[in-house]
Amino acid sequence: MEATYAILVRWFPALAGWPTWAVVLLSAGLPALVLFHFMALMPLVYVYAERKVSAFMQDRLGPMRVGPYGVLQTVADAIKLLFKEAVFPRGVDRKLFVIAPLLVNVGAFLPFVVIPWGARLQPADLNVGIFYVSAISALSTVGLIMAGWASNNKYALFGAMRSAAQIVSYEIPSLLIILVPVMIVGSLSLQDLVLAQQGGLSRWFLFRYFPLMPVAFVIFFVAALAETNRAPFDIPEAESELVAGFHTEYSGFFFSLFFLAEYTEMFVVSAVASVLFLGGYLAPLPMLQQIGPIALGSFQLGPIALGWFWLWFKAWVLVFVMMWLRWTVPRARVDQLMYIAWKVLLPISLGLVLVVGALVLRRSTANGFSWDRWFGWPLTLLVVGFLFAVMVRALLWNRSRGRELGASGSPSPVQVWR
Amino acid sequence: MREWLQNVWEGFFTVLVGMRITWRHLFTKSVTLQYPSEKWQLPPRTRMRLFMKYEDCIGCGQCVRACPVSCISMKTEKRPSDARPIWASTGHPIKLDVTAFDIDMSLCCYCNLCAYPCPTFCIYMTPDYEFATRDLTEHLYRFAKQDAVFLTEDPKKKPEADPKPGASPAGATGA
Numbered sequence: 001m002e003a004t005y006a007i008l009v010r011w012f013p014a015l016a017g018w019p020t021w022a023v024v025l026l027s028a029g030l031p032a033l034v035l036f037h038f039m040a041l042m043p044l045v046y047v048y049a050e051r052k053v054s055a056f057m058q059d060r061l062g063p064m065r066v067g068p069y070g071v072l073q074t075v076a077d078a079i080k081l082l083f084k085e086a087v088f089p090r091g092v093d094r095k096l097f098v099i100a101p102l103l104v105n106v107g108a109f110l111p112f113v114v115i116p117w118g119a120r121l122q123p124a125d126l127n128v129g130i131f132y133v134s135a136i137s138a139l140s141t142v143g144l145i146m147a148g149w150a151s152n153n154k155y156a157l158f159g160a161m162r163s164a165a166q167i168v169s170y171e172i173p174s175l176l177i178i179l180v181p182v183m184i185v186g187s188l189s190l191q192d193l194v195l196a197q198q199g200g201l202s203r204w205f206l207f208r209y210f211p212l213m214p215v216a217f218v219i220f221f222v223a224a225l226a227e228t229n230r231a232p233f234d235i236p237e238a239e240s241e242l243v244a245g246f247h248t249e250y251s252g253f254f255f256s257l258f259f260l261a262e263y264t265e266m267f268v269v270s271a272v273a274s275v276l277f278l279g280g281y282l283a284p285l286p287m288l289q290q291i292g293p294i295a296l297g298s299f300q301l302g303p304i305a306l307g308w309f310w311l312w313f314k315a316w317v318l319v320f321v322m323m324w325l326r327w328t329v330p331r332a333r334v335d336q337l338m339y340i341a342w343k344v345l346l347p348i349s350l351g352l353v354l355v356v357g358a359l360v361l362r363r364s365t366a367n368g369f370s371w372d373r374w375f376g377w378p379l380t381l382l383v384v385g386f387l388f389a390v391m392v393r394a395l396l397w398n399r400s401r402g403r404e405l406g407a408s409g410s411p412s413p414v415q416v417w418r
Numbered sequence: 419m420r421e422w423l424q425n426v427w428e429g430f431f432t433v434l435v436g437m438r439i440t441w442r443h444l445f446t447k448s449v450t451l452q453y454p455s456e457k458w459q460l461p462p463r464t465r466m467r468l469f470m471k472y473e474d475c476i477g478c479g480q481c482v483r484a485c486p487v488s489c490i491s492m493k494t495e496k497r498p499s500d501a502r503p504i505w506a507s508t509g510h511p512i513k514l515d516v517t518a519f520d521i522d523m524s525l526c527c528y529c530n531l532c533a534y535p536c537p538t539f540c541i542y543m544t545p546d547y548e549f550a551t552r553d554l555t556e557h558l559y560r561f562a563k564q565d566a567v568f569l570t571e572d573p574k575k576k577p578e579a580d581p582k583p584g585a586s587p588a589g590a591t592g593a
Contacts, residue, residue: 057440061450218430328436344426390438394445 004031007120031123035112043263044074050323057327081259084252089152092249096150100143101250101257107140108264115271116190118281118307129190130178133272134171137227140261141167144236144246147258151249159245163236166337167227173345174223177216180356181205181276190272194280201284202376206277208368209359210375216352217277219345221318224269226341228262231326235334270318271311278314281307284380460545465528467546468521470561473568474506474540477514481532481541489525490532493518502570506538509574516562523549524557 005027009015015023048063048071055062063070088094114129116122126132141164148160182188184205185196197204206217226233237245247258274280283289283306291304332340359365451458460466477494494514504512533542551557 053444056444056448059443059446059448059450061448061452064450064452324437324440325433328440329433340429343422344429348426387441390441391445394442397446 004028004123028123035123036109039109039112039264040260042267043260044078046263046266046319047074047077047259049320050326053320053323054327057324078256081256082253086252086254087249089249091152093150093152096146097249098254100147100150101254101261103143103146104140104261105143105257105264107137107143108261108268110136110139111268111272114190115268115311116194116275116280116307117311118305119191119195121281121305121308122191125189125191128188130182130188130193130272130276133190133268134175134178137265137268138167138171140265143261147250148246151246153249155242155244156246156248159236159242159248162242162334163229163246166229166233166236166341169338169341170223170226170233170345173219173341173349174227176346176349176353177220177223178276179353180213180216183353183357183360184208190275190280194275194282197279197282198286200286200376201279201380202373204277204279204282204376207372207376207379209356209365210369210372212352212356212359213277215348216356217273219349219352220273220276221321222340223345224273225322225325226337228265228269228322230262230266230322232329232332233337234326234331235337240331266319266322267315270315270322273318274311274314279310280314281311283310460547462545463543464545464547465530465543467523467544467549468526468532468559469542469544470519470521471540472516472519472561472563473566474508474538475516475519476506476510476512476538477516478537480535480537484531484535486529486531487525487527489522489527491518491520491522492516504568504570505572506540507569507573508538509572510538511572512568519561521559521561522557523559524554 005023008027008030015026018026051073052062052070063073066072066076088097111133113123114126114132116125144163145160148156148158148163151157181193185193187193201207205213207213225231229236235241237247242248247255250258288306288310290306477492479492479494482488482490482492494516497513497515506512528543530543533539536542549557
C-alpha cells in the first residue's frame with residue numbers, strides 16, 4: 001500500500017494534498033481492483049489452456065467452434081454459467097450453502113495481497129508474508145467442508161471429508177518445506193525471500209545446496225498439487241467415485257465460484273512456489289530484469305521493470321506442469337494419498353529441514369555449497385534442451401507420418417490434410 | 419529402508435516417464451475431423467444410402483425377397499402386349515411396369531443383400547451418408563417415376579440390324 005501510494009504520488013503530485021481517507025481508499029483500492037479483475041478473468045484463460053493442453057496431449061483439437069480456435073469457448077461457458085438458475089435442493093442449509101463458495105474464494109483470493117510482482121509492486125509487504133499465505137489459503141478448506149455439509153448429500157460430504165483429510169495431511173510437508181527457504185533467509189516476508197535470490201538463475205533457491213533443494217521443490221510442488229485438489233490428488237472431486245465431490249449440488253453461479261477458486265488457487269501456489277524456489281520476480285539473467293533505458297532519437301524509453309512478467313511467466317510454467325501432470329498421472333487412491341503424505345513426503349521434508357538447518361548454521365555452508373553455481377545453468381539448459389529435443393522429434397515424426405499417409409495412396413478412410 | 423527408497427524413486431521416475439510420453443503427444447497431429455467443414459473421403463463401395471435406378475428396373479422383385487427387414491415394397495403390373503417394347507440398359511427386356519418402388523431407409527439395415535441378386539444392377543448403395551431428416555417419414559424414398567425415359571431398343575442388339583427411324587445413334591432415347 002505504501003508502495004502504491006508512492007507510485008501514485010509520483011505520477012499525480014496533486015494527490016499529496018488529498019484527505020487521508022481518499023488516499024487510503026485509492027492506494028488500497030486500486031491494487032485490490034486490479035488483482036480482483038486479474039483473478040476473476042484469468043480462469044477464463046486457464047480453462048481454455050487446460051482444455052487445449054489436455055486435447056493436444058490426447059491427440060485431439062479441443063474447443064474449435066466458438067471464435068477462432070475456440071478462444072471464446074470459456075467466455076461462452078462463463079456466460080452460460082452466470083445465467084443458469086442456481087438450484088437450491090430441498091434440505092440444504094441455505095445460509096451455509098451460499099457462504100461456502102464465497103469462503104473458498106476468499107481463501108483463494110487473499111494470498112494475492114502479499115505476492116510480490118516487483119520490488120515495489122506488491123499490495124502489502126507483510127513481515128509474516130508466507131505464514132499469512134498458508135494460513136489464509138487453509139481457509140478454503142473450511143469452505144469446502146461447509147459446502148459438503150450444507151449440501152445434505154452423502155457424496156458431497158464424502159468429498160468434503162476427503163478434502164479436509166487431504167489438506168490437513170499435505171499442509172504439514174508443505175509447511176516444513178516452506179521452513180527451508182525461510183531458514184536460509186531468516187525472514188517470512190516474500191519480498192525478502194525474493195531479494196535473497198538476487199544474482200541470476202544459479203542463485204535461485206532451487207539450486208542452493210544442490211541435491212537437497214531440488215528435492216524440497218519437488219515435495220513442495222507435490223504438496224501444492226494436493227492442496228489445490230488437482231490430479232493426481234483430486235480425490236475430493238473424483239467423478240468416478242463421488243459424483244463431483246463437494247460441489248455435487250451446486251449449479252450456475254455458485255458452481256462457477258468453485259471453479260474460479262480452484263484455478264486461482266493453482267495460480268497462487270505456483271506463484272508462491274516460484275517465489276520460494278525460482279527467484280520470484282527476478283529474471284534468470286540480471287540483464288533481463290528490465291527493458292531499457294533505450295533512447296530512440298529524442299524519444300526516451302525509460303527502464304520498464306519486467307518483474308511482473310517473470311513472476312507471471314514462472315507461475316504459468318508451473319501451472320502448465322500441473323496440467324501436464326493431470327493428463328499424465330492417474331488418480332491416486334485414498335490410502336496411496338495418505339501413504340505419500342505421511343510416509344514419503346513427511347520424513348523427507350523433516351530430514352531436509354534438519355539437514356538444511358544445520359548447513360545454514362555452519363559458517364562455511366551458510367550461503368550454499370561451493371559447487372552450487374555449477375548446477376544452475378547446466379541443469380536448466382539440460383531440461384530445456386531435453387524438452388526441445390522431444391518436441392522436434394515429435395514434429396519430425398508428424399511430418400514423416402503425414403508423408404507416409406499422403407504418398408502411399410492407400411485408400412485411407414480419413415483424408416490427409418496438409 | 420532400501421525398498422522404501424526404491425519405491426519412492428520408482429514413483430518419481432515413472433511419473434517422469436509418463437510425462438515424457440504426454441509431452442511427445444502434445445506435438446503430434448490430432449486425429450480429430452472437423453466434421454461439417456472437413457469430411458471423410460469414403461470408398462466408392464461404402465454401404466450408405468440405397469439408390470435405385472428406375473429406368474433399369476425389370477420388376478423381378480428379387481430385392482424385395484432378399485431384404486431381411488422388408489424395407490423395400492414394390493408394385494408391378496403386366497405391361498400390355500401392344501405397348502412399345504422397352505429394355506433395361508443391361509439388355510433385359512422390361513416386361514412389367516413398376517408402378518411403385520418404395521424404400522424405407524429408416525428400416526434399412528445396410529446389409530446390401532438387395533443389391534446382389536439384382537439382374538440389372540439397378541439397386542445399389544451409395545457413399546452418401548448425410549440424409550438425416552427431422553421427420554421419419556421423409557426417409558421413405560419413392561423411386562417410381564411418371565416421366566421415366568426408357569430405352570426403346572435392345573442395347574445388346576447388333577447395330578447394323580435395321581436401325582429404327584428417330585432413334586439416336588447412341589440408342590438412348592425413346593418414349
